[in-house]
Amino acid sequence: MLFYLYLEDKRYRIRLRDGQAQSCATAGKKNGPWRNLKPSSGGECVLLHTKVRRRVYKNIPISHAVLKAVGKRRPLPPNNCALHFNDNPEDNRPSNLRWGTNKHNTADSIRNKTYGCGRHENHGHAKLTFKKAEKIRRLYKTGKYTLRGLEKIFGISNSNVHAIIHYKIWNPEKVK
Numbered sequence: 001m002l003f004y005l006y007l008e009d010k011r012y013r014i015r016l017r018d019g020q021a022q023s024c025a026t027a028g029k030k031n032g033p034w035r036n037l038k039p040s041s042g043g044e045c046v047l048l049h050t051k052v053r054r055r056v057y058k059n060i061p062i063s064h065a066v067l068k069a070v071g072k073r074r075p076l077p078p079n080n081c082a083l084h085f086n087d088n089p090e091d092n093r094p095s096n097l098r099w100g101t102n103k104h105n106t107a108d109s110i111r112n113k114t115y116g117c118g119r120h121e122n123h124g125h126a127k128l129t130f131k132k133a134e135k136i137r138r139l140y141k142t143g144k145y146t147l148r149g150l151e152k153i154f155g156i157s158n159s160n161v162h163a164i165i166h167y168k169i170w171n172p173e174k175v176k
Contacts, residue, residue, distance in 0.1 A: 012037075014066055019092025021062045037062075062092045070094045081105060087112045127156055133170035140165050 013034065014021050022034040063082035083100040084091055087109055100108075136154060139145045140161075145153075150161045163169045 012065075014062060014069070014092065016070075016094060019062065019066060019094070019096070021065075021092070063089070063097055066092050066094055067097050067099060083108055128154065128164075128170060130170060130172055133164050136161060136164050 012021060012023050021037040023037055024034050061082060063084065067082055080099050080101055083098050083105050085096050085098070085108075088096075132154065136150055139150060140147075147158050147161045147165075151158045154161070160169065167173075
C-alpha cells in the first residue's frame with residue numbers, strides 16, 4: 001500500500017515510502033496521469049513550482065515540502081535548510097530529512113566523507129588534475145619552459161600557472 005502526500009494545489013504529490021515527487025497536469029484529480037519528477041539539468045534537487053498567493057509563485061525544494069508536510073516545523077531563523085542524513089539530495093524520505101543550519105550541513109558532509117567532492121579534479125569543469133599540476137611544476141623546474149609556454153600547453157591562465165608553481169593552488173597537502 002502506498003501513501004502519498006498531496007501538496008496544497010494538488011499538482012504535486014510525494015510518495016512517502018521513498019520521497020519520489022510526481023506532478024499531474026490536471027490539478028486536483030487524483031486519478032490523472034502522474035509523472036515522476038527529476039532534478040533539472042545541473043540541479044541537485046527537484047524544485048516544486050508552488051503558488052504563494054494570487055499570481056505569485058515560488059520554487060521550493062522537495063525536501064522542504066516533505067518536512068513541512070509531515071509536521072516538522074522549521075526552526076528560527078528562516079534561512080535554515082533541509083538536511084539529508086545520507087547526503088543524497090535525491091533521497092527525500094521523511095526519515096532521511098531534518099532541519100538544520102549550513103554549519104550542520106557542512107559537518108554532515110565531512111562526517112559522510114562527501115565534503116569537497118566537487119572541488120579540484122572532481123569538479124565537472126576542471127581542466128587539471130593533481131598529476132598535471134605536478135607535471136607543470138616539474139617542467140618549470142627544468143628551466144626549459146616559461147610561464148607563457150606552460151600556459152599554452154595546458155590551456156590555463158598565466159596567473160594559474162604561477163599559483164600552481166608556488167603551491168598556492170593544486171596543493172595536495174592542503175586538500176587533506
